[in-house]
Amino acid sequence: MRVAIVGAGAVGRSIAGELLGNGHAVMLIEKNASKVRAKAVPGAEWVQADACEVTALEEAQLATCDVVIAATGDDKANLVVSLLAKTEFAVNRVVARVKDPRNEWLYTEAWGVDVAVSTPRVLAALVEEAVTVGDVVRLMSFRKGAANLTEITLAEDTPWVGRALRDVPLPRETVLTAILRGERVITPSPDEPLEAGDELLFVMHGDVEEELQEVLSGRPA
Template sequence: MKVAIAGAGAVGRSIARELLRNAHEVMLIERKPEHVEPDAIPGATWVHADACELSSLESTGLEQCDVVIAATGDDKANLVLSLLATTEFGVPRVVARVNDPRNEWLFDESWGVDVAVSTPRMLAALVEEAVTVGDLVRLMTLRKGANLVEVTLPDTTALAGKPVRKLELPRDVALVTILRGGRVIVPQPDDPLEGGDELLFVAAEEVEDELRRAVNR
């Protein structure tokens, strides 16, 4: 997979290293010439270009990329790049970094964003996930209005001992994983649920309230 990352700061470089370790082809796009350091990540292709200027991006071959990651420290730049990547270069998937949580509402399909990643929100969600039992915690927003959400079943749950197939889920919801102690369980219809289980769902935003009621009945 070919991935372009705009912004060669600490975040962009960390993402690049991880992708390279997983055998992906990585191009780093950086506006400031003093930050273009090919020796820092020799496995990546480094390009000096302004990710907000169409003429500058045209020289990068962005249309050949499978994924674009807008990882700069400027939300405006990340939005502009996301829109250009989608509308001008036809990139199939765009992931954008949200620096200021107050701007998160902008990072949607109207700006060409498939997945928005807000570090403050993710950290807050992880804290909630660690201490919240019985309530729905949104971990990440996925493309097209679907979210990755988590529920930890209380020890006294009425679902204890019942098979997964008895969990009456609303439409547009999928149970993808059960975390139980140190185990990761791919749920099967006859697998029994237990108090303390962490259930991870992919759910459409509009049915989250129904899902909350389903796991707390």
């Protein structure tokens, strides 16, 4: 997979290193010449350019990328890059960093954003996930709530403890992707019995989160 990362600060370089380690082709686009340091991320293609300019993105051949990550420290720049990537270059997936949480409401499909990543929101969700039992916790949203990655830890008094997954009437547009049980990661199967303390990971539509909590807790959300 070919990935373009706009912004070669600490965040952009860290993402690039992870992706290169996973075997992907990475292009780093950075406006500031002092941040263009090829030795900092060996194996990445470096382009010094203003990614808010269409001509610069054309020269960088952005249309050949499968994913664009807008990772600058400027929300305005990240939104412009996202919009250009989606509308001018038809990039399949656009991920954008939210610098200021107050601007998160802008990161929508209207601006070309498929996934918005806000560090404060992610950290808060991880804290909730670690301490909350019996409540649905949203870990991440995709396409502004069209699909969410959510988690719920089963309480001891849930009516489904000891019951097989096939017995649980999951809401529409809800897919159980994994069960975390102690140190084990379990691939869900219809015959798998549920246990108290199981962490269930779902991909689901945001509209049915409340319904899921009602089903798994056995009480109104």
